[in-house]
Amino acid sequence: MTSRELDRDVTAADEAMRQAVDALRHYHEAPSSAPLEELERLKADAEAKFTSASLCQQRVLSGFTKRLH
Secondary structure, three states: OOHHHHHHHHHHHHHHHHHHHHHHHHHHHOOOOOOHHHHHHHHHHHHHHHHHHHHHHHHHHHHHHHHHO
């Protein structure tokens, strides 16, 4: 993995985490009067984005550690 590839992948992982945090913020900022289905959709969206961000970070770190060996 070149430094350019690492930079690209880290940037993508950062963007994925930012999107996950934004989705969680939308869930927490939803009014308590919102329909249950909407709250469940917001929660599921945040969970899915955190899972995706975590997998992206693992992939980046895995490639980085292989480069160190």
